[in-house]
Amino acid sequence: MAARIDTLPNRRAIVDRRAIADALAALDGDNTARLRAQAVAILRGALDAGRAEIAARLAEHPSRGSEAAAGQAFLIDQLLRLIYDFTTGRLYPINNPTAAERLTLIAVGGYGRGEMAPFSDVDIAFLTPWKQTGWTEQVIEAMLYTLWDLGLKVGHSSRSLDEMVRMANSDLTIRTALLEGRYVWGDEALYDEASARFDREVTAGTARAFITEKLAERNARHKRLGDSRYVVEPNVKEGKGGLRDLHTLFWIGKYAYRVRTVAELVDKGLLTRAELRQFQTAENFLWAVRCHLHLITGRAEDRLTFDVQREIAERMRYANRPGATPVERFMRHYFLEAKKVGDLTGLFLAHLDDSFAARGRRFGLPSISRRPSRLKGFRLDRGRLALPADDFFATDPVRLIEMFALADKHGLEIHPLAMRAAGRDAGLIDGAVRRDPRANALFLDVLTSPRDPETVLRWMNEAGVFGRFVPDFGRVVAQMQFDMYHHYTVDEHSIRAIGLLSQIERGILKADHPHSHAIVTQIVSRRALYVAVLLHDIAKGRGGDHSVLGAEVAMRLCPRFGLTAAETEMVAWLVRHHLLMSATAFKRDLADFKTILDFAEVVKSPERLRLLLVLTVVDIRAVGPGVWNSWKRQLLTDLYEAAEEVLRLGHKQTGRKERIAAKQADLQALLGWDAAAFAELVARLPESYWIAEPIDVLARNARHIAEAGERPLSISAQVYPERGATLVTVYASDHPGLFYRIAGAIHLAGGSVIDARIHTTRDGMALDNFLVQDPLGRPFDDADRLERLRAGIEDALANRHRLADRLAAKPLARTRAEAFRIEPSVFIDNKASNRYTVVEVNAADRPALLNGLAHALFQSKATIHSAHVATYGERAVDTFYLTDLIGDKITAPARLRALEKRMLEAAAGTAPPPREAAA
CATH class of the missing domain: 3.30.460.10 (Beta Polymerase, domain 2)
Incomplete structure (x- = not known):
């Protein structure tokens, strides 16, 4: 070189x-x-x-x-x-x-x-x-x-x-x-x-040992960096499909064959001339990206983070195209080149097998004894599915699908030379092949396989066969989603979601998802669920609502796959509403019964509810590591159970008083209090409180109130493992501005509020419950942090420091988020709840955002009854359930306009800071 x-x-x-x-x-x-x-x-x-x-x-x-x-x-x-x-x-x-x-x-x-x-x-x-x-x-x-x-x-x-x-x-x-x-x-x-x-x-004499060690080193490196070439912030040097993978091929060639240049690998039979051009093209592109990356950052930086992707796209002169920004086109090119590196690696290792692996064995792997007899004309080469002739696909292009179906059915790997031939001949898949009932049945067998559909679908995608057979899927291959929430390209996310669904169904993830595992065994529409998981993001990048457009794609594709009319309708509905359950669970108050009724009105049937839950779980988890947590699991479970009860009993709220009475009886038994003491507690708390809080929080609150006695302020902070968070309870004399002060103090202590319920007792005390996590989505779990949290809230409520000054002085974090332009928006809804005005704010996530929004509500003379905080990478969605100061909905047009203006200013960070005087 x-x-x-x-x-x-x-x-x-x-x-x-x-x-x-x-x-x-x-x-x-x-x-x-x-x-x-x-x-x-x-x-x-x-x-x-x-x-x-x-x-x-x-x-x-x-x-x-x-x-x-x-x-x-x-x-x-x-x-x-x-x-x-x-x-x-x-x-x-x-x-x-x-x-x-x-x-x-x-x-x-x-x-x-x-x-x-x-x-x-x-x-x-x-x-x-x-x-x-x-x-x-x-x-x-x-x-x-x-x-x-x-x-x-x-x-x-x-x-x-x-x-x-x-x-x-x-x-x-x-x-x-x-x-x-x-x-x-x-x-x-x-x-x-x-x-x-x-x-x-x-x-x-050490070539074989060197190759084995080098491949093991490569595999460990891939595993350390996420084991996917489709992560949306890839490492250009060390990541899968990056420069180091190309270097590894050259090292092996140089060590084993004494070559001095990559071109000499062609003479040794390790690469064809076409593959040499692919090697050089990929290497040239990756070096260009890496050099631009170093020049932009001014240091030895190899991770292609969001904050530099846009500038590199501009430097490399990518242009706007309909439905794709320059940065999205640049990253799509990057992933296609990374895929090319993966293809070359497979072919290179196949040649090494032939040259260095022991007779009848695979390089570095044990021999495979499985010898299925019915291979439809394919043959076995040391346990891998291979072709009997170079024109095998040309004589019957349906074999391009059949090869993957056989690999799945018999648990076989596919020989890299067969993969090379599949990539070369994928263009044989035309309209006639796509309409062929046998080809579609084989594809559906792979997709809904009870074995390992994720692996085989990924092979099909690597060979380019998937995108040719399902052109709508081909449109999202290597398509990145330019945000900090999604970790993978659209095709990789969809295939991972299929894998997660399969693992839940087979019980591999039963410990993580016991509820979903139990539900999967009850569903009738298994095929519809797998197809819906595949298609849920199929219309991303088309310039419209991908849920609506995706449902249209589903209506067209499902009959071709061989689904019945009923299954087709079910898939289209699931794709159309695949975001409904997460949006309801994470952005709405599940204690407000109208939320449940509105959700159930859209879902309409228990089977849809079961399918939607499982689809939602795998969709969230396939976004990337760390996105799924116990808090989300609990919210989705609560919504599922509440909606299931409505769908089973009818859309009518029944037994509100009976439910409260049953909760109170359970609580009294749990606490072991005498009748007089418990009656005093019940008399102080409004009906809405008993509906809103689960039994374990009721018990914690009751003990807190009893321990506080006559004190005007009492704060507790304790780990709440069931929700993957810390429960912070503030019991204090109620006064305006309480919420925004608490939110600011929690932020200063290093916490993020993910949920809040605000209650006022009948004798004028505030009883506020906050669920708090650290910046990594974990609970505060050591004594020092919990004490710092308690002390910070107490200082803020006692006004011992200028809260606004301390918040302004706290350094801003996460500069990568500055790469994204998010226009703040405010939606005010007086129909989502019978009792409250619901305000949803979308804004760029930033430190102390909740404090600013809460202060804007304080200035608007609105009373907060609950707050629900969801973050999607760089985007925050905060929802508040409000009334005016006398407990009614906010309906006057002038007040609503003023409220919207203040919330927009707070969301954009242009609102003036709170004016406070030090004590």
Whole structure:
């Protein structure tokens, strides 16, 4: 790969070594320290000018990534040669060197390949024939100090030839770095000797072990970084489908076949000419992205985060297209290139199998004894499904679907060469194949498989067969969702959701989802559920409501798949309403019975309810790690149970008083209080309180009230494991502004309010329950944090500090969110509840947002009865149930307009801060 340096155009414009050498030679004096300082100034100017030239070339030709990477390596080469010559010629000259006073400088690692990003480490090795002498130590130390003074990050080693061989044999990382070793400067004969000894004493006869270790290292790296090439903030260097995967292929080829360039892999039969072009195209693209990433961030950054994706898309000149912004088109290209890297890896390993794996075995894997006899003309190659002839798909294109169905049915892997043929022949899937009943039946068998549909669907997607057979799915392949909520591309999210559904059904995730597992066994419309999970996001990126458009796609596709009219109608309904359950559970007050009635009115049947719950669970969990939690599980369970009761008993609220009485009887039994004490508690609390709170919170509140006695303020904070949060209860004399002060104090303590219920006792006390999590979605669970939370709320309510000043002084976090432009919106609904005005606010999530919104409600003279906070990455959706000060809905048009204006200002962060006086 280093050959690219030799073909760089106009190299002298990057750095003119002869001119700089003349400038260094012209330096006067014999003071070593002063000479080195003067040299550093000259070299720094050359480094800055060279970097600027490379950056300017990349700006002019933003897709020439390999050229930019080679340019960086060339620049460092020339500087190292200059530093070596200056150090050995001017700083520490030696007239009659001994045989031991020889030194060679070798580039290793990525730098050894002749590829560097602007702020990559300079990986070098100093080699001596034997133990270091005083002179070699002086030279190495002076060179390193010069490099450090230039601001370069240097990875270095100093070894004798014997030490190099010993370390390379014992450490895979060192062996890999030296495998890329490239002569830079110094004693060339010593380098030749080192290279010969490395081939003779390190690599000879160890290719199979090296390959096995390198593939295990690759698998561990993938697992550490999420094991998917479709994460929406990928690591360009280390992630699956990134540069390191391409490097691994080259390392293996170089180690096993002694190749010097990627092009030589074609001569060895490891890549075809077409695959070589794919390798070089992917490598060039990934290097362009990585170089732009370094230049934008000004450091060695390899994670393609949201805050830089938009700028890289602009630099690489992606244009707007209908339904796709430049950043979405750029990221789609990225994922397609990452997929290409995965395809090449599979094919490369297949060739290694043929060359290195033991007879009848797979490389690094045990032999597979399964030998199914009915393979419909396909054959087995060491346990993998293979083709009997190169034109096997051309003679019957339905076999492109059948291959995956057989792999699923018999638990077989597919030979990479068969995958290559499937990718090549996927274009044979035309309208006739898509309409073919056998092809659709086979596809539906894979989709609804009781085994492992996720894996086989992913193979089908990797081969390009999925998108050809279902063109609507092909439209979302590699399509990212540019937000901080979704972790994967649309196709990866959908396939993961299918996998989660299968795991819930098979009991693998029974411990995580006991309710969903029990429900799946009860459903009648199993096929409809799997198809709905596949299609729920099928219409994303089409410029409209993807739920409505997706339902239209479902009505068209389901009959083709072989679903009945009833199943088709069920799938379309589920796709149309797949966000209904989460929106209701997370944004509405489930204690308000009208919420349940409105939800049940849309759902209409217990079977739909069961299907919708399971679809909602897998949709949320497939968004990414950490999105699903016990709080969401509990809210969805509460909504399901309440709606199920309505659907079973009819849309009529029955037994409100009986339900309250039953709750009170259960509570009294739980508390063990005498009749008089319990009657006093009941008399103080309104009916709405008994409906709103679950029995365990009622018990905690009752004990809290009893312990508080006559105190005007009592605060408790305790872990609430059932909800995955901390329950904060404030029992205080009621007064205006209580809520926004508490919300601000919780934020200052490092917490986020995810739910709040506000109650007022009949004798004028506020009883407010808050569910609080830390920024990572976990409860506060140690004594110090709980005490800080309690003390912060007490200080805020006692007005001991200027709350607004402290909130303003708290540093803003999560600058990545600034990459997203979210226009705040406010929706006021007087029909969603019979008793309350419901206000929903959508805004960019930011610190103390809830405090600002609550203060706006305080200014609007509105009473908050409950608040529900949901976050979707960078977006916050906060919902409030309000009345005016006398307990009625807010209906006057002028008041509603004023309320909306204040909430919009607070959501946008333009509202004036609260005016408070310190106590």
